[in-house]
Structure formats: structure tokens, C-alpha cells
Amino acid sequence: MPQPRPSLLPGPFELHISRAARERYGVDDGLFSFNGNVVFASFHAARLLAQRINEIRRLEHQEGWVEAGQINAMGLIDEILHLVLARYRQQREPALMARAARRARLPLAENTEAASP
Numbered sequence: 001m002p003q004p005r006p007s008l009l010p011g012p013f014e015l016h017i018s019r020a021a022r023e024r025y026g027v028d029d030g031l032f033s034f035n036g037n038v039v040f041a042s043f044h045a046a047r048l049l050a051q052r053i054n055e056i057r058r059l060e061h062q063e064g065w066v067e068a069g070q071i072n073a074m075g076l077i078d079e080i081l082h083l084v085l086a087r088y089r090q091q092r093e094p095a096l097m098a099r100a101a102r103r104a105r106l107p108l109a110e111n112t113e114a115a116s117p
Helices: 019-024 043-059 068-091 096-104 108-115
Strands: 014-016 037-039
Touching: 043 068, 068 096
Parallel strands: none
Antiparallel strands: 014 037
């Protein structure tokens, strides 16, 4: 019997939501992991969040609404991009994140010069 391949990304799918948005929409703290990311264990949680966002938007007389499928899609896209980045680092450039962190600490002018060929 074949063994399952190990995942590059351990843990559940997570959707990053800003503190301001969490406070504005009254998102239950129980949905968050230790680092402030919303963890959706089910489509039901996405529906509840969409409902809450839509209630607030309606009370504020804002146009448009959010659908639970959009929230789930954002979470999947986020995780897919994490997977793509992890695969790239694994296959092409293991030091990518360390190099990016060093560049992020440079002043903008130096950062632009460092990016030049």
C-alpha cells in the first residue's frame, strides 16, 4: 500500500484578517489561532462570517455583499500561494525568505540599488 506524501504545509487552512476587520465585524476570537489568523474548520464558519459582514455593511448603508464562497476562495488562494512559495524555496532558493527579510530592513533607496542587476 503506498504511503501518503508529506505535506509542505502542516496544519489547517487559515485566512488572514486584520485586527481592524476582526473588531469591526465582531469576529469571534474562538475562530483565531495563536497568531491572529482565522481558522475555518467548516464552510459553516465562512457562512457565519459572511453573514456578520453583510449585517454590518447593511447597517452602515454600504453597497455590495460578501458570499461565504468568496471567503473560502480567499482562504484557498492564500494557502495555494503558501504552497507555491514553499515549493519554490524547497526546489530553487532555500534562503529566499532570509534574503527578503534582509532587504526589507534596508532603506528604500538602498533596496532599489540592491535590486538592480
